[in-house]
Amino acid sequence: MTVRGPRTIRVDTLARVEGEGSLYIKIVGERVADVKFKIYEPPRFFEALLRGRHFSEAPDITARICGICPIAYQMSAVHAIERALGVRIEPAVRTLRRLFYCGEWIESHTLHVYMLHAPDFLGYPDAIAMAREHRAVVEKALRLKKTGNRIVQLLGGREIHPISAAVGGFYRTPTKQQLTALVSDLEWALEASLETVRWTAGLEFPSFEQDYEFVALRHADEYPFNEGRLVSNRGLDIDAAEYEDHFVELHVKHSNALHSVVRGRGSYLVGPLARFNLNFDKLPEVARKAALDVGLRPPIRNIFRSIVVRAVEIVFACAEALRIIDEYEPPTIPRIDAPNRMGVGQAITEAPRGILYHRYALDDNGRIVAAKIVPPTSQNQKQIEDDLREYAAQLVAWPIDDATWKCEQAVRSYDPCISCATHFLKVVLGRESVKG
Amino acid sequence: MRIIGCGNRERGDDGAGILVAERLRECGLKADTSTGEAASLIEDWNGADDVIVIDTVITGAPVGTVKVWDGQAPLDSATATASTHGLGVAEAIALARVLGHLPARLRVYGVEGRRLQPGAVMSPEVQRGVEEVVRRIISDLAITR
Numbered sequence: 302m303t304v305r306g307p308r309t310i311r312v313d314t315l316a317r318v319e320g321e322g323s324l325y326i327k328i329v330g331e332r333v334a335d336v337k338f339k340i341y342e343p344p345r346f347f348e349a350l351l352r353g354r355h356f357s358e359a360p361d362i363t364a365r366i367c368g369i370c371p372i373a374y375q376m377s378a379v380h381a382i383e384r385a386l387g388v389r390i391e392p393a394v395r396t397l398r399r400l401f402y403c404g405e406w407i408e409s410h411t412l413h414v415y416m417l418h419a420p421d422f423l424g425y426p427d428a429i430a431m432a433r434e435h436r437a438v439v440e441k442a443l444r445l446k447k448t449g450n451r452i453v454q455l456l457g458g459r460e461i462h463p464i465s466a467a468v469g470g471f472y473r474t475p476t477k478q479q480l481t482a483l484v485s486d487l488e489w490a491l492e493a494s495l496e497t498v499r500w501t502a503g504l505e506f507p508s509f510e511q512d513y514e515f516v517a518l519r520h521a522d523e524y525p526f527n528e529g530r531l532v533s534n535r536g537l538d539i540d541a542a543e544y545e546d547h548f549v550e551l552h553v554k555h556s557n558a559l560h561s562v563v564r565g566r567g568s569y570l571v572g573p574l575a576r577f578n579l580n581f582d583k584l585p586e587v588a589r590k591a592a593l594d595v596g597l598r599p600p601i602r603n604i605f606r607s608i609v610v611r612a613v614e615i616v617f618a619c620a621e622a623l624r625i626i627d628e629y630e631p632p633t634i635p636r637i638d639a640p641n642r643m644g645v646g647q648a649i650t651e652a653p654r655g656i657l658y659h660r661y662a663l664d665d666n667g668r669i670v671a672a673k674i675v676p677p678t679s680q681n682q683k684q685i686e687d688d689l690r691e692y693a694a695q696l697v698a699w700p701i702d703d704a705t706w707k708c709e710q711a712v713r714s715y716d717p718c719i720s721c722a723t724h725f726l727k728v729v730l731g732r733e734s735v736k737g
Numbered sequence: 738m739r740i741i742g743c744g745n746r747e748r749g750d751d752g753a754g755i756l757v758a759e760r761l762r763e764c765g766l767k768a769d770t771s772t773g774e775a776a777s778l779i780e781d782w783n784g785a786d787d788v789i790v791i792d793t794v795i796t797g798a799p800v801g802t803v804k805v806w807d808g809q810a811p812l813d814s815a816t817a818t819a820s821t822h823g824l825g826v827a828e829a830i831a832l833a834r835v836l837g838h839l840p841a842r843l844r845v846y847g848v849e850g851r852r853l854q855p856g857a858v859m860s861p862e863v864q865r866g867v868e869e870v871v872r873r874i875i876s877d878l879a880i881t882r
Contacts (some may be wrong), residue, residue: 346747346856365747368772412776416824428775429828432835440836446776 326693326708333693338686338712351672356382356639356663360466363659363674369412372405372453373652375466376527377659377674381541382468385646385663388639393632394470395528396625397456400480401466402526402650403622404452407490409653410573410611410618411449413716414501415442418608421710422504438500441493445615448490451483452622470636480626487623494615495591501609502595507707509692510602513684514563515575518651524583524617525576527650532579534600535566541649544658550675560683561675568683571655572715573610574601585624588617604688604714611716641667652677654716678717685715739785739840740766740874743773743792743826749857750800750850753867754791756859757846760871766878775824779833788840791870792826793863794847801849801862803869808843846870 327335347366351359359378364371376398383390415438416428425431432439455475458465465472516537520529532538539547550559563569578599581589592598592613601610647660655677662671692711696704742758744751758768771781773792782788794804808830824832826845833839848866852858 350856365745368745368774412774412824416776427828428824429831429835432832436836439832443776443779443836447780450777450780 324689324708324712326689328693328697331697333690333697336686336690336693338682338689348672348674351661351669354669356386356661356667356669357468359661359669359672360468364466366674366676369409370405370652370654372401372457372466373650373657374659374674376402376650377648377652377657378661379466379468380527380648380650381646381659381661382663383639383646384542384648385644385661386468386639386642386667387644388469388637390470390637391632391634393630394474394635396629397471397474397632398466399523399526400452400622400625401456403618403625404449404456406618406653407449407494407615407622408446408453409449410615411442411446411497413653414497414608414611414615415439415445417716418713419501419504421706421713422608441496445490445493445497448483448486448619451486455479455483467636469639470632470634472636474631474635476631477629480629484623484626487619487626491587491616491619491623494612494619495587497612497615498591498595498597498609501612502597504608506603506605507692507710508603509605509688509695509711511604511688511691513574513602514566514569515578515600516563516569516571516656516680517575517579518649518656519579520583522583524580524585524588524621525651527648531649531656533563533569534579535563537563541647541658544647544649544675545660545673548658548675548680550679559679561680562683568687569680570604570684571677571680572607573614573653573655574604574607575655576651577601577610577613584613584617585620587620588613591616604711607714607716639667641665654678655680678715681715681717685712685717738787738789738878739782740768740789741771741778741781741791742768743771743778743790745772748855749852749859750848750863751793751853752859753793753848753850753863753870756864756867757791757848757870757874760867761874764871764875766875773825773829775826775829775832778826778829779836779838782833782840782843783838786841788843789846789874790826790843791846791848793850793853796847796849798849799862800851800860801864801866803866803873804847804849805873806845806847808845809839846874 323339325337351362359382360375363374363378366374420427420431423431456465514533514535516533518525518529519532530538547564548561549564550561553560578601581599597609643663643665645662649656649658657677658675660673661669664670688711689708693708696707740761742754744754746752746755755770758770761768771778848863850863852860
């Protein structure tokens with residue numbers, strides 16, 4: 302056998318990932334010796350910032366954790382606090398919150414599918430290079446994303462860090478007329494999202510399947526946003542209040558972050574693949590048909606195909622937004638007054654990247670005594686490492702540049718949102734020589 | 738004229754663009770804020786022919802240094818705006834150029850930053866840089882109007 306000279310390839314920045322982290326994979330001979338995926342843990346700062354604040358401030362503060370998914374943070378916050386206070390929102394408010402979430406999913410998924418992930422499949426270094434040769438595709442992406450922005454802007458009061466969501470409802474609710482004005486854009490967006498499903502389904506996917514534990518919300522009669530039991534394909538079926546009995550966060554030496562695991566089992570997967578596999582029957586007909594037409598049926602175990610599943614979820618979000626607007630009657634009162642009360646409440650909602658858990662403990666004056674936030678990317682972190690260990694093993698004979706790029710693509714399949722952390726993901730793939 | 742301050746107030750020096758926008762509003766000017774995410778930025782400046790964008794930058798210059806770039810010219814490749822996103826101001830400009838969506842006039846004010854972690858306090862040098870940008874934008878407006 303040959304003796305391979307030592308080589309180390311360093312990639313300074315892994316672009317198209319929201320935030321910063323680092324990835325280190327060590328290959329010794331033909332074996333993957335070590336994998337370390339490291340991100341920081343920004344919510345710890347926000348958990349501390351929340352202590353001592355009145356509960357009414359939590360939606361605004363938590364919305365600032367992430368510029369890409371502020372609605373998710375607001376939704377988990379208001380639902381958890383409403384549970385702590387025993388507040389029951391009226392059905393029309395709940396429906397408006399679903400519409401709010403539709404806007405965020407359209408924005409976030411479109412950004413990821415077209416601008417962050419598609420360049421990997423088409424062999425471009427970034428969306429700018431892709432735009433030179435696929436101008437119409439990128440123009441479509443910008444318009445599709447804008448449709449989501451319009452929903453968020455209308456319901457949020459402003460685009461950056463929306464401020465209208467409140468414990469008990471909304472500070473302001475839209476009129477039927479304001480929502481109807483979105484219909485023609487959404488009808489276009491629905492068509493564009495159906496094209497997106499077909500377009501993404503035509504990409505080439507590495508052959509890589511894993512036996513994941515999928516974890517997602519499940520609701521009796523809806524594709525999940527902000528309500529439901531937390532279920533998995535390995536028999537988990539719990540209320541949000543039981544989350545911390547079943548999931549534990551472990552300190553790992555190489556990362557400031559905590560690795561979340563299912564107690565007694567290990568890593569698990571949250572996000573589009575998990576939702577799709579566990580809730581396929583709850584998708585509206587138009588989204589289910591779009592998936593089946595391109596041969597996408599559960600269970601999908603190839604993480605690279607999550608780009609197609611995201612496209613299906615854009616179809617769902619557009620169709621759901623149109624349905625809500627069609628049936629919309631404004632709430633009788635925008636917001637129920639929530640009294641100060643001692644209590645503890647937990648909630649899980651489906652952020653674009655997967656389940657987002659919040660817990661708040663409140664004192665008699667409605668002040669936050671303790672807050673716990675577990676974002677989806679933290680939950681996927683161990684699974685990303687586990688995947689890379691398996692996937693890198695398929696690539697040991699590849700030229701190191703190509704192997705590095707494929708590993709980056711694998712990481713991007715998770716749409717890791719670590720923007721709440723710092724700025725770049727550095728990838729280092731080290732290879733040591735051994736005598737064979 | 739459209740003025741857009743980019744960044745995140747919860748991340749120390751990354752809040753420079755947002756702070757500039759807020760200070761300009763205090764002075765009676767209209768200024769928007771943005772996370773700096775590329776697709777949103779392109780949308781924000783759509784239809785405007787004269788745009789000012791303010792963001793924190795990392796160029797290796799002393800902290801608080803203010804630089805102005807002409808957005809019509811390609812940004813110095815050594816310049817990285819400290820956007821919290823995979824696609825930030827520099828990418829927005831490059832993408833808009835490819836798509837033909839660049840405003841006729843686009844200026845980027847960059848304030849050199851250092852502390853960018855969540856919960857960090859803005860550096861005093863960056864605070865001074867923010868005031869400098871505010872003064873320069875206001876005097877620029879006084880000249881052009």
